[in-house]
Amino acid sequence: MASPEVVDIKGHLGNLTKLTLQTPSDEKDKVVSAIAGAMDACLKGKVVPAQIAALLTTMHFLELDYIPDIIDVCAREMRENAAPVPVGALEQVMEQHKSLAAGSYRGGFCDLVGTGGDKHNTFNISTTASIISSSYLMMAKHGNRASTSKSGSADLLQSMGAKLEAVTPDFLPVIYKNTNYGFLFAPVFHPGMAHVGPIRKQLPWRTVFNLLGPLAHPVNELIESRVIGVARKELGPLFATVFEISGVDKALVVCGEENLDEISCAGPTNCWLVNSRKSGNMLSAQFGAFQVTPQDFGFPPHPLSEVAPGGTPEENSMILRKILAGDMDDEDPILHFVLINAAAMLAISGCCEETTEEANVRGIPGDVITKTGPGGLRLKEGVRRAKYAVNSGLAKKQWDGFVRITNS
Structure with a gap:
């Protein structure tokens, strides 16, 4: 590691201190700035392993990795150090898919992902749900291999025949010219994690990187809507606040009552809704909080033991x-x-908000279910469309297109 590129972050570490509600704003700004500088150096590979470990350990024990402003700046550094994507070309592809726009959905990219680490070892729910959703939405699923389970999203999709390493930043526009579905394999888009990953895995406690994956989407500026699952209930308001700080469009943060990073099929799920388009204002985490149950979607509850094949x-x-x-x-x-x-x-x-006539014209038969559930969301209409996507072959068509183009 002894090279001219190696930098010393002792100065950054010296500025770290535990933050409280009473901490003056200028002191908070100093800590946030110190972490931003240190994180940037770590992701660029300019820091020796011992100092990376010191940074992550210090943040953990000072509980800085639960401060919204710090989570936001760490996610920003990850995004800025990610492989650059051709935003202009992707915007042109989105324009070609503008027929997908429906209700309040404008045709932007969407993501459906969980933080992982809930230890319930369920089936790959969010990955499968993202494929189904691509029947109607431009899905940009961001994921990785398994960390705590047997089958991560990348492991599953590679087993299904997709060549994920082929999905490079420059190839993304080609992907979306052929299908609504894309999987952005984290190691391809976040090369800086090669400097940090081995070290964080050696530490015997969680680090800030356990939270950053869903917040560091490579095409973040083009994401219109997202559903993010968190593995602990206390993370729900934290993520919602981070989304408010960063100015996201539409996001639903969810955590099953069992500390599950999905919407639970077994019982209540805690939800935090952030919607910058709602009355022109961002909903704060405390006002956007509610619960959903399987019954709100029209299904009976099922114990997690029935959906955890492991x-x-x-x-x-x-x-x-x-x-x-x-x-x-x-x-x-x-x-x-x-x-x-x-x-x-x-x-x-927002695609469920269109009228029956509009849906029929776009090839979705039947009557739109206009009744809203918790959070003012048309959840049962979402189920109706998801079922149609499966039974009509729409979802399989999008997945087959992704496999075909990644193998081309």
């Missing part, structure tokens, strides 16, 4: 293929679990 990527890919083929039993708990989470993505995007 399978390998190969085993889980068999389930996913069955779902996309429309061969899953209508009463299967895993299918209900997937449909619930896909419905939430469709509802928060």
